Amino acid sequence: MVIINLSGDIMEAIASAPGKTILFGEHSVVYKQPAIATAVNKRATISIKRSTNGVSTLRSDDLQFEAELDTENKSYNLIRGKPGIIRYILEALFSTHDHSPIDIKLSLNIPIGSGLGSSAAVTVATLAALHKFHGIKFNKHLIAKKAHIVERNVQGIASPLDTLVCTNGGMIYLSRDKMVSRFNLNFKSSFVIGYTSKRGNTGKMVRSVRALKNRNPRILGSIIKTMGQIVDEAKLAIISGNNQKIAELMNINQGLLDSIGVNTTELSRMVYSARRHGALGSKITGSGGGGSIIAFCPGKSNEVHDALNKYDNAIKIALSNEGVNLKYR
Numbered sequence: 439m440v441i442i443n444l445s446g447d448i449m450e451a452i453a454s455a456p457g458k459t460i461l462f463g464e465h466s467v468v469y470k471q472p473a474i475a476t477a478v479n480k481r482a483t484i485s486i487k488r489s490t491n492g493v494s495t496l497r498s499d500d501l502q503f504e505a506e507l508d509t510e511n512k513s514y515n516l517i518r519g520k521p522g523i524i525r526y527i528l529e530a531l532f533s534t535h536d537h538s539p540i541d542i543k544l545s546l547n548i549p550i551g552s553g554l555g556s557s558a559a560v561t562v563a564t565l566a567a568l569h570k571f572h573g574i575k576f577n578k579h580l581i582a583k584k585a586h587i588v589e590r591n592v593q594g595i596a597s598p599l600d601t602l603v604c605t606n607g608g609m610i611y612l613s614r615d616k617m618v619s620r621f622n623l624n625f626k627s628s629f630v631i632g633y634t635s636k637r638g639n640t641g642k643m644v645r646s647v648r649a650l651k652n653r654n655p656r657i658l659g660s661i662i663k664t665m666g667q668i669v670d671e672a673k674l675a676i677i678s679g680n681n682q683k684i685a686e687l688m689n690i691n692q693g694l695l696d697s698i699g700v701n702t703t704e705l706s707r708m709v710y711s712a713r714r715h716g717a718l719g720s721k722i723t724g725s726g727g728g729g730s731i732i733a734f735c736p737g738k739s740n741e742v743h744d745a746l747n748k749y750d751n752a753i754k755i756a757l758s759n760e761g762v763n764l765k766y767r
């Protein structure tokens with residue numbers, strides 16, 4: 439959405455982008471293996487307005503934070519709340535903004551640090567709103583490319599997976615040579631996300647896997663290659679609608695994620711509780727080390743949701759075909 443004044447200057451630009459969940463391939467995708475991920479019906483919305491007091495500000499009522507921004511030096515003065523996600527917004531501003539004073543408002547209904555791509559969704563929405571604010575033609579390819587660079591600069595290492603899904607929407611297969619193909623299907627909402635109150639931190643988890651791989655290059659190399667083979671098998675199972683095979687591959691993938699050190703007691707508790715209550719398959723989704731699991735539970739979503747909610751948090755998610763767009767969530 440865009441608001442302009444009588445002389446045609448853009449006074450406010452708004453954009454939103456979906457969160458995501460990874461079905462297969464987290465962490466191995468960082469090492470050029472394929473992955474399958476889908477956008478979900480939770481979104482980040484960014485509004486950018488010209489500032490009236492000469493200072494750039496960022497506010498989020500959902501995250502209860504407020505800060506003054508120095509976009510030229512990528513620095514901020516935190517007035518209240520926790521900073522984390524501010525770094526992605528500052529990095530996006532630095533890549534595109536002319537540093538004129540603006541007021542930015544972030545609305546977020548994606549649980550943050552929960553493996554549901556809050557950082558990628560916020561980055562993509564910020565870039566889309568900035569492009570609109572500066573009269574740059576809406577171009578998903580350019581937004582996804584810049585958003586990946588932002589995540590990589592903030593985290594030190596990142597695959598393009600999260601930002602591609604948040605930009606394009608739908609369920610995608612990212613190939614070894616970074617080509618994106620979309621699954622033309624509509625999974626009924628057979629997925630439940632369980633997330634712990636212990637947040638993950640993608641940058642930290644990706645660096646810990648890299649350190650493990652540097653200490654055990656051959657072993658990690660074969661584990662990562664096997665993760666890639668799981669993704670290719672899962673692509674065939676999804677296309678043929680073979681739920682048993684999809685679930686079996688999720689459970690194998692979970693075992694390998696455990697072997698590379700990104701599992702936790704809380705995530706394990708949710709993985710096995712989901713299976714006990716009817717999930718065919720369940721695994722960590724996203725970076726791990728906290729955050730979320732995804733449970734595939736056709737016909738049993740309510741039972742699994744209620745079981746996970748007993749000790750942790752659970753949300754039933756619907757997969758979403760809607761990517762980044764210039765309107766409210």
Ligand SMILES: Nc1ncnc2c1ncn2[C@@H]1O[C@H](COP(=O)(O)OP(=O)(O)OP(=O)(O)O)[C@@H](O)[C@H]1O
Binds near residue numbers: 520549558729
């Ligand atoms: N309450 C909060 N307020 C502001 N920033 C936060 C808050 N909680 C976490 N953060 C920051 O938000 C960012 C979350 O990004 P991160 O990539 O770690 O998680 P995610 O994108 O939700 O999950 P994933 O990348 O695994 O899909 C981190 O930089 C973290 O420090």
Ligand SMILES: C[C@@](O)(CCO)CC(=O)[O-]
Binds near residue numbers: 467725
């Ligand atoms: C863990 C990881 O594979 C996914 C995080 O959502 C990191 C990345 O792909 O950048």
Ligand SMILES: [Mg+2]
Binds near residue numbers: 640
């Ligand atoms: Mg992230």
